[in-house]
Amino acid sequence: MISYKTLGLVNTREMFKKAVKGGYAIPAFNFNNMEQLQAIIMAAVETKSPVILQVSRGARDYANQTLLRYMAEGAVEYAKELGCEKPEIVLHLDHGDSFETCKSCIDMGFSSVMIDGSHLPYDENVALTKKVVEYAHQFDVTVEGELGVLAGVEDEVSAEESHYTKPEEVVDFVTKTGCDSLAISIGTSHGAYKFTPEQCTVDPETGRLLPPPLAFDVLEAIEKELPGFPIVLHGSSSVPQEDVDTINKYGGKMVAAVGIPEEQLRKAAKSAVCKINIDSDSRLAMTAAVRKALAEKPAEFDPRKYLGPARASMKELYMHKIVNVLGSNDKL
Numbered sequence: 001m002i003s004y005k006t007l008g009l010v011n012t013r014e015m016f017k018k019a020v021k022g023g024y025a026i027p028a029f030n031f032n033n034m035e036q037l038q039a040i041i042m043a044a045v046e047t048k049s050p051v052i053l054q055v056s057r058g059a060r061d062y063a064n065q066t067l068l069r070y071m072a073e074g075a076v077e078y079a080k081e082l083g084c085e086k087p088e089i090v091l092h093l094d095h096g097d098s099f100e101t102c103k104s105c106i107d108m109g110f111s112s113v114m115i116d117g118s119h120l121p122y123d124e125n126v127a128l129t130k131k132v133v134e135y136a137h138q139f140d141v142t143v144e145g146e147l148g149v150l151a152g153v154e155d156e157v158s159a160e161e162s163h164y165t166k167p168e169e170v171v172d173f174v175t176k177t178g179c180d181s182l183a184i185s186i187g188t189s190h191g192a193y194k195f196t197p198e199q200c201t202v203d204p205e206t207g208r209l210l211p212p213p214l215a216f217d218v219l220e221a222i223e224k225e226l227p228g229f230p231i232v233l234h235g236s237s238s239v240p241q242e243d244v245d246t247i248n249k250y251g252g253k254m255v256a257a258v259g260i261p262e263e264q265l266r267k268a269a270k271s272a273v274c275k276i277n278i279d280s281d282s283r284l285a286m287t288a289a290v291r292k293a294l295a296e297k298p299a300e301f302d303p304r305k306y307l308g309p310a311r312a313s314m315k316e317l318y319m320h321k322i323v324n325v326l327g328s329n330d331k332l
């Protein structure tokens with residue numbers, strides 16, 4: 001058993017309290033490799049933002065759970081070396097699928113876990129989430145639960161269609177489970193293809209697809225039921241069209257990729273939404289930079305020559321999200 005506290009990590013409790021009160025949201029960025037982690041930490045330090053490092057099942061399969069944990073520990077020291085005296089870094093399990101997975105992460109130093117029982121019948125979701133909370137709270141690890149179903153595919157989390165969270169269920173769920181934050185479904189979804197062209201309208205000026213708006217009425221109803229309780233949005237990438245264009249320009253083939261407009265996320269960040277998950281946008285930034293670098297210098301074979309620009313591009317993206325979308329800058 002390793003406590004996250006000895007690794008210099010923090011849980012989400014105080015962080016979320018301040019974020020809800022201050023009308024901003026904490027970035028939750030997924031990471032799978034060193035360049036991505038460096039970019040996240042550089043961006044957080046430069047903008048003086050707290051940050052949540054998320055590890056999905058796909059990341060654990062790809063990069064190994066143990067290695068990722070040590071990388072997060074290294075990230076704390078790296079942040080200090082970059083000049084941040086007191087970094088606030090959370091190591092969070094994204095979409096924990098069972099009690100055992102959550103326990104194993106808690107035991108090896110994660111400071112926060114998500115247990116995703118949203119696909120289960122309500123009572124089973126309550127029972128599973130409660131079990132994880134009871135274990136996690138013994139070690140002061142915070143727990144995110146989920147109610148409602150998000151559409152889309154990301155790291156083996158997939159659903160055909162979304163079901164909005166039912167506001168009438170949230171108080172019962174939070175009271176019975178004791179979870180510290182709640183992921184809800186109000187129209188965001190996983191991946192870079194969040195909506196079909198049929199669900200979108202076409203912007204007459206640019207010809208781009210405009211996605212349907214998020215269900216802010218559902219969010220408001222949930223906030224009314226649970227005043228001040230930390231709410232989480234998954235699947236909140238905006239799928240910047242410049243990156244999609246760059247990918248396609250250099251040999252890629254991404255058709256009709258569409259995300260959540262940033263002005264809607266800005267509005268959500270000012271509410272009780274205090275954690276916003278962003279993964280696809282960083283994948284797009286990385287892929288666009290790698291494709292461009294390789295296309296422009298076809299003789300290059302040093303990975304640092306294309307992963308370096310990819311890292312710089314991701315850092316720029318993370319800083320933009322922190323400062324212009326979430327508002328979590330200057331909070332350390």
Ligand SMILES: [Zn+2]
Nearest residue numbers: 095234235277
């Ligand atoms: Zn998610």
